Amino acid sequence: MKISWFMGYINESIARAANQEDNCTGRFWEGRFKSQALLDEAALASCMAYVDLNPIRANIAKTPESSAHTSIKRRCKEAKKGQQPKTLLSFIGNPRKNxxxxxxxxxxxxxxxxTLTGRCISGDKRGFIEQKQPEILKRLNISADNWLIITTEFRTQFHGAIGHEDVLSDYCEHQQLKRRHNLSHCNKLFA
Structure with a gap:
C-alpha cells in the first residue's frame, strides 16, 4: 500500500461528508499531507511548539492551556496534578547516554x-521574549529571534529533513541524497 493512495482514500470520504455538510465543493485539506524528518532536539522542539501554538496564531484560543485538541492542553492539565499524560510521550529531561x-x-x-512564545505571537497580548532566554533555548543553541521565526513560519521555512548541519549531513548520507535541501535555512535559524 502506498501512503499517497491511503491519504487520498481517507481524504475523499472526509471531503465528501464535509462538502455535503457545508454545502460546498473542493478539497477538505487545502494542501497535500506532509512528512518531515526531525533530526535533532532543536527541530523536534520547534515543530512541537509550532503545532502546539497553531490555535494561538489562528486566534482560536487565547492561551495554550485553553486550546482544544492540542497536546499542550493535555500536558498542562496533567501538570497541575504533577503528572504527565499517559497517552503522550513523556518529557524525560536532558539527553544522556542510555x-x-x-x-x-x-x-x-x-x-x-x-508561554513566552505564545505571548510574542498572540495578536491580543503585548509581549516579547525576555532577554533572559529560557534554558531550553540556550541548550538548543537557538536565539530568541530565530525561535520566533521558526515557531511562526515552520511550514514555510522548511521542506524535508530538519536539524543542525551535522545531523542533516548524516541523514543525507544515510539516505544517499546528493543535496541537503534545508541547509541554508537550518544554518540560519538553528544558529
Missing amino acids: MPKGLPFELADYLQLI
Whole structure:
C-alpha cells in the first residue's frame, strides 16, 4: 500500500461528508499531507511548539492551556496534578547516554518556552521574549529571534529533513541524497 493512495482514500470520504455538510465543493485539506524528518532536539522542539501554538496564531484560543485538541492542553492539565499524560510521550529531561524513551526536555522548560512564545505571537497580548532566554533555548543553541521565526513560519521555512548541519549531513548520507535541501535555512535559524 502506498501512503499517497491511503491519504487520498481517507481524504475523499472526509471531503465528501464535509462538502455535503457545508454545502460546498473542493478539497477538505487545502494542501497535500506532509512528512518531515526531525533530526535533532532543536527541530523536534520547534515543530512541537509550532503545532502546539497553531490555535494561538489562528486566534482560536487565547492561551495554550485553553486550546482544544492540542497536546499542550493535555500536558498542562496533567501538570497541575504533577503528572504527565499517559497517552503522550513523556518529557524525560536532558539527553544522556542510555537515553530512555521520551522527549529530551524538561516539561517545565517546554511549558515556559510555549508561554513566552505564545505571548510574542498572540495578536491580543503585548509581549516579547525576555532577554533572559529560557534554558531550553540556550541548550538548543537557538536565539530568541530565530525561535520566533521558526515557531511562526515552520511550514514555510522548511521542506524535508530538519536539524543542525551535522545531523542533516548524516541523514543525507544515510539516505544517499546528493543535496541537503534545508541547509541554508537550518544554518540560519538553528544558529
